[in-house]
Amino acid sequence: MTPVDPQLPLFLGLMSGTSADGIDAALVQFPVEGGCRFVHGHTFGWKAETRAALVALGQGAEPASLDALGQLDAEVGIAFAAAANGLLERAGIDRAQVRAIGSHGQTIRHRPTSEPAFTWQIGDANRIAELTGVTTVADFRRRDVAAGGHGAPLMPAFHLAMLGSASEDRAVLNLGGIANLSLLARDGSLRGFDTGPANALLDGWCQRHLGTAFDAGGAFSASGRVDATLLARLLDDAWFALPPPKSTGREQFHLDWVDARIDGEPPAPADVQATLAELTAATVADALLAHLPEVKRLLVCGGGARNPHLLQRIGVRLPGVEVVSSAAFGLDPDYMEAMGFAWLARETLAGRPGNLPSVSGACGPRILGAIHPA
Helix, strand or coil, X not given: CCXXXXXXXXXXXXXXXXXXXXXXXXXXXXXXXXXXXEEEEEEECCCHHHHHHHHHHHCCCCCCCHHHHHHHHHHHHHHHHHHHHHHHHHHCCCHHHEEEEEECCEEEEEECCCCCCEEEEECCHHHHHHHHCCCEEECCCHHHXXXXXXXXXXXXXXXXXXXXXXXXXXXXXXXXXXEEEEEECCCCCEEEEEEEECHHHHHHHHHHHHCCCCCHHHHHHHCCCCCHHHHHHHHCXXXXXXXXXXXXXXXXXXXXXXXCCCCCCCCCHHHHHHHHHHHHHHHHHHHHHHHCCCCCEEEEECHHHHCHXXXXXXXHCCCCCEEEEHHHHCCCCCCXXXXXXHHHHHHXXXXXXXXCHHHHCCCCCCCCCEEECC
16 A cells, blocks of 8 residues: 555546456545556455346346346445445545545446447446445446447546657557557557457356356466467457447457357367457457557556466567556556546546547547536
8 A cells, every 4th residue: 555645635446347357446646747646456346146247238138127227226336335435444544535436337238339329337326425425426438429439448548648658659458358459659649449359258268168257377378279260250250340439348249259150169168268368469469550550568457467378479469569567657457447437537526528539439528427426
C-alpha cells in the first residue's frame, strides 16, 4: 500500500470485465503534475452462481425472466458496493476521504452495430452509493453509443494521459476477456479498438478440459502445438477484417464459436489451447503492425500480462518491439482498468469528456456516466 497524500482527493474504481473472473477494486490519487498514484487494490471473487449467470448472459443467453434480471442487477450492485467497502477496510481509509467511486458494472450485452445500437452494463449504482455512502459515477458507455460510437474501448484516453510519450510510438495492450489496443503515437494522436478474443476463450477452454478457472502461467497452452488448419479457420472470421472503430465481446467469441470451427477429428485439448493463444497473438500483432507500424514498445496489462507463454507468442510476431508489463511504467497491470474508471469518474465530476471520437467513432466528445450522489 502506498501512503495517501493528504492534499489530494481519493477516487475508487471498480471493474469486472468480459471474463467476469472477479471485481477489481483500486484506490488512487491523481497528482497535479500528472500520473496516477496507486494507493491500494484488491480483487474480490464472484459467488459461483452469480458468475455463471453473468457469463451465460454475456454469451447471448436470455434471462429467465424480467424479475430474475432485475434481481441480478441489484445483486451485482450489492457485490460492487461490498468490494468498495472491503477495499476501504483493507486500506484503513475512511469513506469520507473518497471523492467518488467510478463503477464500470458488468456487461451483459454489447451490440454497437445493431439498429438501434446499444450496450448494457448492470450493477445498480444506486445500491453502490447507498451502501458505501460515497458518490458513485456509473453507466459510462451508453452516452458514447447514443452519440454514434461503440462505447468501447474507454481506456485509451486514460492510457494516453498516463503513458503517452513524445519520443516514441507506444501501444498499450489490455489482455482481458477481449484484447484491445490503445495506439499512442508520438505526435499525440490516439486510436484504440478491440482486436479479438483473449482470456475469454483461453479460460473457457481451460475450464472445460482441466476444471480450472484459467491457464496458470500459460502452462496448458505451452504444452500443446498450434493446429495450423484450426488457426486458419478461426482467423477467417469476417470480424477480424473489419476496420476500426470496432469492439466485441463474449457474445461474439465463445466456445460454441470455437467448436463450430473444429472439423472432423478434434485436435488434442492442449493443441486447441495453444491455437487459441496463437489466435490472440496473431490478431494483436496484425492489428498493431497495420495501424502503428513504427511502434517501439508494447505495454501489457490485464490478466493476460501474467501469461508468459502468451506474451512470448506476441513477442515472436513483433520482432523489434519491446513487450513489457505496464508495471515497468508504474501502473499495476492487474488494476489498470479499475484505475481507469476511477479516472473517468474524476473527469465526469470535473465536467470533462471521457470519450475520444477517434477511438469510439462517436460524433463528438461527451461527458460520460450518470452521477449518483452519496
